[in-house]
Amino acid sequence: MANLGTFLLLASFVLCAYAAVASVVGARRGSRRLIESGIGGLYLVAALMAVATVVIINAFLTDDFSIRYVAQESETLQPFWYKITAYWGGLNGSIMFWVFLLSVFGSIAVFVNRERHRELIPYVVATISTVEAFFLYLMVVHKNPFSTYLTAAPMDGTGLNPLLQNYWMAIHPPSLYTGFVGMTIPFAFGLAALITGNLDDSWLRAVRRWTMFAWLFLSFGLMLGMIWAYEVLAWGGYWGWDPVENAAVLPWFTATAFLHSVMVQERRSMLRVWNVTLVIVTFFLTIFGTFMTRSGVVQSVHAFGDDPILAKLFTGFMVAILTFSFGLVIYRLPLLKARNELDSWMSREAAFLLNNWILLFSAMFVLFGTMFPTLSEAVTGERLTVAGPFFNKWMTPVGLILLMLTGIGPLLAWRRSTTKNLVEQFLWPVVTGLAAGTVAMLFKIPLWSAGLCFALCGFVVGTIGQEFWRGTVIRRKNTGTDFLTALVGLVGRNKRRYGGYIVHVGIVLIFFGFAGNARKLDEQAHLKVGQDVKIGKYTIRNNGVKVSDDGQKQMTTAYLSVFVNGEQIDGLYPARWAYRHHEQEPTTEVAMRRTPAEDLYAVLGGFDLADQSATLQLVVNPLVNWIWFGFGVLALGTGIALLPERALAFAVAKMPAEAATTTVALLLIVLIGGARPASAQQGMGGTEDTRASFYARTPFEKQMQHEIVCTCGACGHQNLAECRKDNCSTSHQMRGELAAMIDQGKNHDEIIQAFMAKYGGEEMLGAPIDKGFNRLAWLIPYLVGAVSAVAVGFAAVKWTRKIEPQAANAATVDAALDERIDDELRDLD
Amino acid sequence: MAHRNIKIAVTAVVLASAFGFMMWTTLRDGAEYFKHVDEVVAQRSSLEGKKIQMHGYVIPGSRLTKPNTLEWRFKVQNNPIRSGEPGQVMSVSYTGIVPDTFKDEAEVVLKGELTKDGGFHTDPNGVIAKCPSKYEAAAGGAPSGS
Numbered sequence: 001m002a003n004l005g006t007f008l009l010l011a012s013f014v015l016c017a018y019a020a021v022a023s024v025v026g027a028r029r030g031s032r033r034l035i036e037s038g039i040g041g042l043y044l045v046a047a048l049m050a051v052a053t054v055v056i057i058n059a060f061l062t063d064d065f066s067i068r069y070v071a072q073e074s075e076t077l078q079p080f081w082y083k084i085t086a087y088w089g090g091l092n093g094s095i096m097f098w099v100f101l102l103s104v105f106g107s108i109a110v111f112v113n114r115e116r117h118r119e120l121i122p123y124v125v126a127t128i129s130t131v132e133a134f135f136l137y138l139m140v141v142h143k144n145p146f147s148t149y150l151t152a153a154p155m156d157g158t159g160l161n162p163l164l165q166n167y168w169m170a171i172h173p174p175s176l177y178t179g180f181v182g183m184t185i186p187f188a189f190g191l192a193a194l195i196t197g198n199l200d201d202s203w204l205r206a207v208r209r210w211t212m213f214a215w216l217f218l219s220f221g222l223m224l225g226m227i228w229a230y231e232v233l234a235w236g237g238y239w240g241w242d243p244v245e246n247a248a249v250l251p252w253f254t255a256t257a258f259l260h261s262v263m264v265q266e267r268r269s270m271l272r273v274w275n276v277t278l279v280i281v282t283f284f285l286t287i288f289g290t291f292m293t294r295s296g297v298v299q300s301v302h303a304f305g306d307d308p309i310l311a312k313l314f315t316g317f318m319v320a321i322l323t324f325s326f327g328l329v330i331y332r333l334p335l336l337k338a339r340n341e342l343d344s345w346m347s348r349e350a351a352f353l354l355n356n357w358i359l360l361f362s363a364m365f366v367l368f369g370t371m372f373p374t375l376s377e378a379v380t381g382e383r384l385t386v387a388g389p390f391f392n393k394w395m396t397p398v399g400l401i402l403l404m405l406t407g408i409g410p411l412l413a414w415r416r417s418t419t420k421n422l423v424e425q426f427l428w429p430v431v432t433g434l435a436a437g438t439v440a441m442l443f444k445i446p447l448w449s450a451g452l453c454f455a456l457c458g459f460v461v462g463t464i465g466q467e468f469w470r471g472t473v474i475r476r477k478n479t480g481t482d483f484l485t486a487l488v489g490l491v492g493r494n495k496r497r498y499g500g501y502i503v504h505v506g507i508v509l510i511f512f513g514f515a516g517n518a519r520k521l522d523e524q525a526h527l528k529v530g531q532d533v534k535i536g537k538y539t540i541r542n543n544g545v546k547v548s549d550d551g552q553k554q555m556t557t558a559y560l561s562v563f564v565n566g567e568q569i570d571g572l573y574p575a576r577w578a579y580r581h582h583e584q585e586p587t588t589e590v591a592m593r594r595t596p597a598e599d600l601y602a603v604l605g606g607f608d609l610a611d612q613s614a615t616l617q618l619v620v621n622p623l624v625n626w627i628w629f630g631f632g633v634l635a636l637g638t639g640i641a642l643l644p645e646r647a648l649a650f651a652v653a654k655m656p657a658e659a660a661t662t663t664v665a666l667l668l669i670v671l672i673g674g675a676r677p678a679s680a681q682q683g684m685g686g687t688e689d690t691r692a693s694f695y696a697r698t699p700f701e702k703q704m705q706h707e708i709v710c711t712c713g714a715c716g717h718q719n720l721a722e723c724r725k726d727n728c729s730t731s732h733q734m735r736g737e738l739a740a741m742i743d744q745g746k747n748h749d750e751i752i753q754a755f756m757a758k759y760g761g762e763e764m765l766g767a768p769i770d771k772g773f774n775r776l777a778w779l780i781p782y783l784v785g786a787v788s789a790v791a792v793g794f795a796a797v798k799w800t801r802k803i804e805p806q807a808a809n810a811a812t813v814d815a816a817l818d819e820r821i822d823d824e825l826r827d828l829d
Numbered sequence: 830m831a832h833r834n835i836k837i838a839v840t841a842v843v844l845a846s847a848f849g850f851m852m853w854t855t856l857r858d859g860a861e862y863f864k865h866v867d868e869v870v871a872q873r874s875s876l877e878g879k880k881i882q883m884h885g886y887v888i889p890g891s892r893l894t895k896p897n898t899l900e901w902r903f904k905v906q907n908n909p910i911r912s913g914e915p916g917q918v919m920s921v922s923y924t925g926i927v928p929d930t931f932k933d934e935a936e937v938v939l940k941g942e943l944t945k946d947g948g949f950h951t952d953p954n955g956v957i958a959k960c961p962s963k964y965e966a967a968a969g970g971a972p973s974g975s
Contacts, residue, residue, distance in 0.1 A: 235928070235954070373863055383863040385882055387940070390859030524925055526897055588929050605926030608896060615899055617926045 001055055002067050005146035008052040009139050012099070015041045015048070016133035020126045027122035027196075038125045039110055045132060046103035053100050056093065056145060060086055066153040069093055069145045075159035082160055085170040089160055091294055092145035094173065098290075099135045101181040102128065105210075109185045113206050120203060123192035131184055134317050142309055168228035176221030176248055180286040182214025183251055186258075187283035190276050194328040199272065199335045204262055207279070209642060211262075215255045216638040222248055223631040234588040234603045236522060236619035238627070241391040246370040247289030253363035254282040257356045264349045267414060269339040271349075273329065274356070276336065280325040285363065287318055292370070344416035351409040355402065362398055366391070396449045400456060403511050406504050407433075407460035410467055428466050433459030450518030457508045457515070464501045464508075471498075491640065499641030506634030509626050516598070516623025524605070528613040532563075536620045538600055539563040540572070543740060544612040553579045556586075558604045558614040559740050562593060573736050574604040574616070598622040701742050705735065708755055861940065866907040869943070870917040877943050885919065886910070889933035900924050909934055923951040930958035 019041030026034025056069075060083040065071040073086040073093070088097040106128035114121050139145065186207035193203035225245065226238040239245060258278040264271050291314040294307065329336070342350060368375075369386050376384040411425040436458025440451045468487070475493075476486035491498040525533040527542035534540075543559040557575040561568050574591040593600040599621040606615035705721035720735050734755075741751050862876065866885040869876060885905035892903040901923040907916025911934075921939060931937065940955035 233928075372860075376860075384860040385863045386856070386859045387861060387882075390855060393855055393859065524899055526899060528897070586929060603926065605899070606894070611897075613897060615926065 001059055001064060002146045002148045005052055005055045005059075005067075006144060008048050008055065009096075009136060009144065009146070012045050012048045012052070012103075013133060013136040013140055015045050016129040016136060019045070020129040020133065023122040023125040023129070035122045035125075038122060038129075039114065042103070042110060042125050042129060043107050045129070046107040049096075049100040049103045052096065053087070056096070057084055057087055060084065063157070065155070065157050066148050067145075068147050068149055071149075071154050071157040073157070073160055075157040078157075078159055079165070081170065082165050085173075086160055088173050088177070090145075092139065092143040094177070095135055095139055095143055096145050097174075098177060098181060099132055099139075101177055102132055102135075102184055105181060105185055106132070106188070109188075109206075109210060113189075117189075117202060117206050119196055119198055120189060120192040120206070123195045124188045127188035127191045128184065131188075138310070138313060142313070166228065166232055168224050168231065172221055172224035172228055175217050175224055179214050179216075179218025179221050180251065180290070182210060182217060183255060183282050183286050185210040185214070186279045190279040191325060191328065194276060194325075194332050197332065197335055199332060201266055201269070204265060204275065208262060211255060211259060212638060212642055215252070215259060216635060216642070218248070218252050218255065219631065219634060219638075222252060223628065227628065230624070231590060231592075234590045234617075236520075236601055236603070236617065236621065238624070241366075241369070241388045243370050244293050246366050247292045250289055250363050250367055251282045251285040253359045253366070254278055254285060257359035257363075258282060260352050260359075261356050264352050268349055270342070271353070271356075272336045272338060273333065276329055277326075278356075278360075280321075280329070281360075281363075284318065284321055284325075285367075287314070287321065290314075291318065346412060346417045346422070348409055348412040348414050351405055351412050355405045355409065358398060358402055358405070362395065362402075365394055365398070369394075399511070399514075400449060400452055403453070403456045403460060403507070406507060407456065407463040410463055410501070425466075429459050429462030432462030432465075436461075445515075445518060450515040453511055453515035457512050460504060460508050464504055467501055468498070495643050496641045499637045499639070499643075502637030502640060503634050504637075506630045506632070506637055509630030509633055511630075513623045513625070513627030513630060516621065516626070519620075519622045521618075521620040523618045524616070525618065526613060526615045528611055533616070533618065535600075535618045536598075537564055538620070539566075540602070540616070540618060542612075542614050542616075544743075545607045545609060545614050546739075546743075547609065553577045554583075556604070556607055556609075557736065558602075558607065558616070559736065560591070560602060560614075560616075562600065571733070571737055571740075572600070572602045573733060574602040576604050576607070594625060596623075596625060599624050698742070700748075701739065704738055704742070704748070704751060707752075708734065708738065863938075866905055866919050867917045869919060869949070873943065873947075879942065880940070881942055881949075883919070883939045883941070883949060885937060885939075886915075887931070887933055887935045887937060888915075888918065892931075892933070898924075899926065901927065905937060905939070909936070920948040921951055922948060923956060925953050925956075927956050928958050931956055932958075935959060 019038045022034045022041065023038030025031070026036075026038060056067075058064075059067050059070050060074050061080070063070070063074070063076050065074075069090060069092050070086075073089045074083050078086070086093070088094045106125075110121060110125060110128075113124075117124075189203045189207045193199055225248065229235075229240070230238040255278075258275065261271050261275055261278060265275050291311070294310060294314075342353070344350065369391055373383050373385045376382060407429055411422075411429065413421060417425075433455050437451060437455030440454040441447075445451045445454065468490070471490045472483060472487045475490050476483060479486060479489065481489070521536050523533065523535045525540075527533060527540075529542055529544050532539050532541050539562070541561045541563065543561055545556060545558050547554060547556050549555070555575050555577050557573050560572040560574070562570040562572055570593050572591040572593060575589040576586040577589055578586040588603055588605075591602045599619075601619040601621055603617040603619075604614060605617050607613065702721065706719050708720050720731055720738065737755075738751065741754060746754070861880040861882050863882045863884065864872070864876070866883060869881065869883050883905070885907055886909045888904040888906055889910060892901065894901050902920070903923075904918055904920050906918045908914055921941075922944075923939075923941075936959035938957045939949065939951045940957070941949060941951040944950045
């Protein structure tokens with residue numbers, strides 16, 4: 001199989017080279033056949049890479065340790081899922097995964113655009129093929145994932161590190177790669193536009209969606225990395241300005257800038273050089289980030305080992321990208337001349353320009369800080385580094401300015417705003433901003449920087465609310481429908497704009513969460529049994545440390561009670577797990593009490609079984625969950641902006657008013673239904689495998705485990721002895737509490753009383769309630785969610801179809817309507 | 830036109846100098862020396878009182894913690910013991926919780942400063958042990974870069 005894999009990579013490399021050459025020659029000679037064969041080559045590479053992917057995944061699943069890479073990243077006992085994710089777990093495989101994604105994305109982009117952008121396609125194919133060829137070359141000569149052992153193959157692999165065998169870590173890299181690789185498509189189109197000189201705005205239309213799509217995955221990947229750091233690395237934070245994190249955030253800055261400046265070009269035909277530059281820089285930064293984290297150029301505790309050969313190859317490639325791309329930009333400068341000039345600084349394009357500069361500055365600054373050790377060594381011979389505080393000092397004001405611009409931009413008119421406009425537009429947002437600031441003051445939050453951040457959050461929310469409100473009111477007046485229909489219609493008519501506003505709401509929520517850092521508390525304590533420590537409003541008591549063993553690992557768990565105002569509100573069970581064969585590297589299992597207001601975060605740093613004392617790190621992280629929620633809203637907004645033109649068309653065209661209202665109601669149900677599993681997931685942090693937790697030690701404990709029902713809601717109301725199938729941390733926790741109570745010598749009734757007091761009513765009692773209808777009750781949210789999803793789908797399809805016959809009619813009506821709305825919105829859009 | 834160019838130039842100069850000044854001052858506060866143990870030992874006198882990030886490897890068996898406290902004492906050396914040339918040794922003190930990856934022979938970066946008695950004092954939360962990278966083969970201590 002290894003030979004087949006190597007052959008596939010070689011064949012792909014040759015094909016890429018052919019596709020690149022054939023496309024360019026075909027375009028220059030005007031040979032349709034050559035161009036088509038180039039396109040065919042690109043598709044074929046995607047097919048070959050798909051087969052190669054199947055081959056390597058198959059090798060992982062069949063434990064083919066004759067392949068070096070498989071032996072390094074997997075072992076026989078590795079769970080099925082982690083055998084698959086091991087594909088992109090190591091350097092060689094990640095490069096292959098990269099090429100695979102690029103070949104698929106490239107083929108889709110070419111397939112979709114091959115008629116519309118006929119003149120660009122040959123060069124798009126050539127660019128994509130060249131990038132693919134580079135990565136394939138890396139694999140063929142240096143990093144072949146299919147290379148085998150010359151000597152006898154090992155009996156078993158070394159396996160993935162336990163810390164990386166984690167749900168978040170499994171989905172974080174593919175998401176990030178999708179974002180990174182997706183940025184190649186805009187670059188390819190940009191380059192094609194430069195080469196052919198077709199520098200009107202048509203190439204922008206082809207890549208707008210791709211950039212949004214890639215940006216969404218990049219954002220998502222960043223968030224997953226943050227969650228992983230927060231829940232698994234157990235240091236109480238989520239972002240540390242580490243080179244690896246920085247590498248991922250660099251292209252995010254420039255891509256965000258591009259998504260904004262592209263609007264200026266569409267509307268005012270300005271910033272054309274700028275846009276091309278941003279696309280090139282974004283692509284360059286994705287390659288640079290890959291280079292930085294894999295070649296050992298940057299010294300970091302996360303650096304992936306030195307590899308001078310890889311560093312040289314990458315450096316050559318990056319120099320080639322920069323020279324070629326910017327050479328083309330300079331060559332095409334006459335064609336890239338802007339058709340308009342900035343009329344006034346009080347205009348939306350000026351706000352966008354400022355936003356772009358700041359985002360580009362952020363990227364350059366982070367790049368500078370990340371490369372500072374290398375730079376300082378080159379210049380002074382002394383290796384100096386900068387750490388988190390330095391980044392924070394600079395990025396806090398930069399972030400706040402960006403947040404402010406998020407609120408200001410939409411309030412300014414294109415071209416120029418009059419003073420009257422400004423007063424009318426800014427009044428309410430400023431009021432909400434001041435109100436939010438005042439509330440922050442009342443909570444004694446320092447003005448710099450959290451207080452200001454809260455005020456700006458209020459300001460931006462005011463702006464967005466006003467935009468939605470005014471748009472809906474006008475649309476309602478014009479169409480005479482109810483409010484909800486008007487709102488849906490408004491969003492449907494201009495998905496990009498209003499989707500963008502929803503993204504802004506997500507950004508506000510993320511900043512809101514960041515601002516919580518101002519009140520972060522961090523405490524380290526050594527507690528003997530029965531001792532207390534106070535952190536914030538909480539008092540934490542150590543009830544003892546116990547060891548249990550499930551055959552796979554030894555678990556040392558600290559039993560902590562959490563008190564507020566003298567009343568026990570919760571228990572926390574931070575643990576350290578020592579896996580078999582990895583006894584020397586125990587994993588830390590964080591225990592968290594999550595609330596919207598703050599997380600209480602407990603880490604078991606050390607313990608002494610002799611006196612059951614525990615060394616704890618306790619952190620109170622205010623508002624941190626709003627960051628994850630904000631990312632969800634951001635994804636929703638991007639999704640709306642990405643919807644195809646015809647989606648939501650039913651709400652835009654003439655139709656019964658009630659229909660839209662119903663749709664919205666149904667959509668809400670779906671969203672709430674969808675939110676349920678998400679919130680259930682949140683409780684799972686820290687506990688990985690609870691199948692084997694707390695087996696009953698005595699018949700009494702066994703009896704109790706059967707009497708008490710797990711309240712997590714995910715297991716269909718099983719009792720504590722049964723609920724072990726999934727990652728149910730609730731049952732794990734409840735079993736732990738039960739064990740603790742039994743250890744305290746409580747009897748049957750006392751335990752039942754305690755559980756009823758804590759989990760409320762009889763819900764958790766097995767016998768009376770766990771029957772027929774009640775089981776159904778657990779299912780209802782999911783059923784409703786599924787049914788409404790189907791209903792909405794049907795409705796959408798039906799209404800969308802209905803419009804077809806009267807499309808012409810609807811279009812004329814719409815055009816007139818559009819005109820009016822546009823007038824009334826004061827040429828906002 | 831000339832007038833406009835002058836305005837742009839002046840703005841650019843003012844912004845650039847303000848920016849440069851801020852960068853310089855913050856860098857002076859924020860920069861830390863990144864040194865290996867050998868370098869720290871050799872340049873001891875010039876590094877005293879400065880913020881340092883010291884890179885080294887934990888000497889197996891040197892990690893001691895005082896019972897019922899968060900106090901740690903351990904030794905680091907320039908190269909891993911298996912390399913055959915371990916290089917200079919430095920004693921380190923630290924108070925706080927250590928990461929999971931902090932163990933014998935771990936590659937660590939310690940943030941802190943030199944003490945008068947010739948040791949190294951680590952700041953709170955200043956122990957960073959090498960993240961177990963997916964991109965490295967750790968097969969039986971075989972060198973990476975496969």
